[in-house]
Amino acid sequence: MRVCTGCFERFQRDLKTIPDLYRECENMLATTPRDGQRVSGTRSFGIKLNAVAVEARDTLRARLRAWCDLVNAEHGCVPAGQSMEVLAEFLHQHARWLCHHPAAGDAISEMAETATMARRVVSPERVRCFRVGACIEHECGGSLIAVIQADGRLPSEVRCDNDPGHAWSAYEWRELDRRVSHQHQHQAGLPWLTAKDVAELCRISMSNVYRLASENSWRRRTNGRRVYYAKADVLASVG
Template sequence: MDARDVLRARLLAWSDLVAAEQSCAAPDRSVDAMAAFLHRHAHWLCAHAAAGDIVAEIAETTAKAKRAAYPHRTRKFRVGGCVEPQCDGSLVAVIQPHEQLLPSEVRCDIDPEHSWPAHRWRELDRRVGRQNATGGDRWLTVVEVSKLWGLSTSNVYRLASVNSWRRRANGRRVYYYEADVLQSVG
């Protein structure tokens, strides 16, 4: 309702401006009539000093209406430390809704240059694997934690939940941050 009210108010304001400055009759106050009126006067509006303002307001109003009509939200979650050397940032997965034009990506929360679109996620996974193999942060599977500490897998999941172990997923496989595991059971 808010988006509709904002749309109606903005169409009304711009219609009134056109009617006053063009000395013509204002349109009916329906959204359709005001939109058609503004469309008929689009060339005049484009030459007006406030053309930038109308474009910005209509774009903002359109975005608000789309968010109201299509409430799917972008999902964001932390997936681990940045893999770039000397970067203390965290990698954040940004998963866009299905119908969104922007691509999903994994990006660093500190350096925007550290970014991997979805088509490069395998490359990123290999880098994470190499980093783990060469002494970077180590992540353990549920089975590894279970075997190393003699726990049932259900206890591993319970401990991970109770102790808020950092986790990441690769497909269906879940990994837990070794330092968090060691702090709880080591």
């Protein structure tokens, strides 16, 4: 596999817990009527949806479906249904195949990020934060913040204060350090993009990045677990 045993096991655990997190987010969708928004044309107040829970639930479903689509497109397997339980179990069954795929690191990272996001929605905890430096993502402009849970001794996560999608959990710190060390390559304008760079540039999911790379035979190179694509090939495919 392209990932260590610990990351593989974390991936499996996240997939097992995501359906429960999805249900808990659903249970939090509606707030009490007295906190509701005014219904147009009436004097009463309707139900106000919990926007954070709505976003978390939609993100959980969208990301599971995107990775299932990748398995379907490249491995020829189709989930038996579209419920969260079925989608998560499908990915769990094909977790080892995914961890042999060039997208392995991003699949694990995205599932960890998604599960962490949902846990913060359903079980908010008091945290302490401190700034550790500028965000390394291309043209972001945000700051990296170390987040320490109330009972934690070490930072449980490093995330950007400008884009919540720019986040690294504790087991990804080595990768974060590697990206910082190679940041000068991007600043120098070299024609290579990470999968995440492509996803943000083209506004597509990570799984679609790998699908397009396969379909269009993008040139690529690797640095550890990180895959870089030729920028010229990306732009030729998606404009």
